[in-house]
Amino acid sequence: xxxxxxxxxxxxxxxxxxxxxxxxxxxxxxxxxxxxxxxxxxxxxxxxxxxxxxxxxxxxxxxxxxxxxxxxxxxxxxxxxxxxxxxxxxxxxxxxxxxxxxxxxxxxxxxxxxxxxxxxxxxxxxxxxxxxxxxxxxxxxxxxxxxxxxxxxxxxxxxxxxxxxxxxxxxxxxxxxxxxxxxxxxxxxxxxxxxxxxxxxxxxxxxxxxxxxxxxxxxxxxxxxxxxxxxxxxxxxxxxxxxx
Ligand code: 13P
Numbered sequence: 001x002x003x004x005x006x007x008x009x010x011x012x013x014x015x016x017x018x019x020x021x022x023x024x025x026x027x028x029x030x031x032x033x034x035x036x037x038x039x040x041x042x043x044x045x046x047x048x049x050x051x052x053x054x055x056x057x058x059x060x061x062x063x064x065x066x067x068x069x070x071x072x073x074x075x076x077x078x079x080x081x082x083x084x085x086x087x088x089x090x091x092x093x094x095x096x097x098x099x100x101x102x103x104x105x106x107x108x109x110x111x112x113x114x115x116x117x118x119x120x121x122x123x124x125x126x127x128x129x130x131x132x133x134x135x136x137x138x139x140x141x142x143x144x145x146x147x148x149x150x151x152x153x154x155x156x157x158x159x160x161x162x163x164x165x166x167x168x169x170x171x172x173x174x175x176x177x178x179x180x181x182x183x184x185x186x187x188x189x190x191x192x193x194x195x196x197x198x199x200x201x202x203x204x205x206x207x208x209x210x211x212x213x214x215x216x217x218x219x220x221x222x223x224x225x226x227x228x229x230x231x232x233x234x235x236x237x238x239x240x241x242x243x244x
Contacts, residue, residue: 003232018048024239057085063106075114101144126165166207182222
């Protein structure tokens with residue numbers, strides 16, 4: 001269960017969140033719990049989660065290890081801070097910051113090289129869904145992002161299906177729509193890497209996940225977890241998603 005805080009919360013607000021959140025999930029050993037705050041607040045989050053099972057991740061990274069790349073951060077920097085995860089190619093990165101499948105591929109490789117677990121985000125927009133292009137979009141995002149990966153390296157990545165039309169809109173995909181897309185993604189993994197990696201691959205759903213719809217989503221066999229935006233900003237609501 002992962003929370004993507006996007007561009008929300010200061011360092012002080014980060015500490016206040018964990019002060020309330022940590023005890024609410026202290027008994028939750030059934031899943032991994034990850035929070036991805038803005039990178040400037042990662043140290044605060046790492047500090048505030050020390051000694052708990054809660055892990056942290058970046059929301060983005062650059063593919064080079066270091067260099068003259070003003071404004072960027074590397075996988076090694078995230079790792080050195082104590083983070084284990086990084087979101088790659090979130091739809092907002094694709095929409096507003098020109099993220100491409102090819103960039104995503106380089107970032108996934110760099111994340112793996114740094115010992116991070118990349119969470120590779122894919123998903124169609126409303127127009128693509130309405131014109132019947134969902135499978136085609138997912139297929140090209142997936143094959144573009146994982147091009148050149150061995151099955152062994154693929155086994156270290158997590159995929160997040162986030163239909164753009166469901167992000168921040170309150171319009172969650174029905175469990176059936178989400179399940180169909182997750183099944184399609186798992187089929188693509190099977191085609192590319194084989195039955196075992198497909199069965200083992202974790203596919204998260206993201207897009208308007210809330211405490212009152214998590215149960216129906218998680219009841220679907222191909223949905224293995226959630227990537228939560230808005231509802232992860234509130235300790236009570238994210239804790240009830242984790243503990244559904
Ligand atoms: P919301 O849960 O706010 O719809 O955001 C989903 C998301 O983009 C998570 O990465």
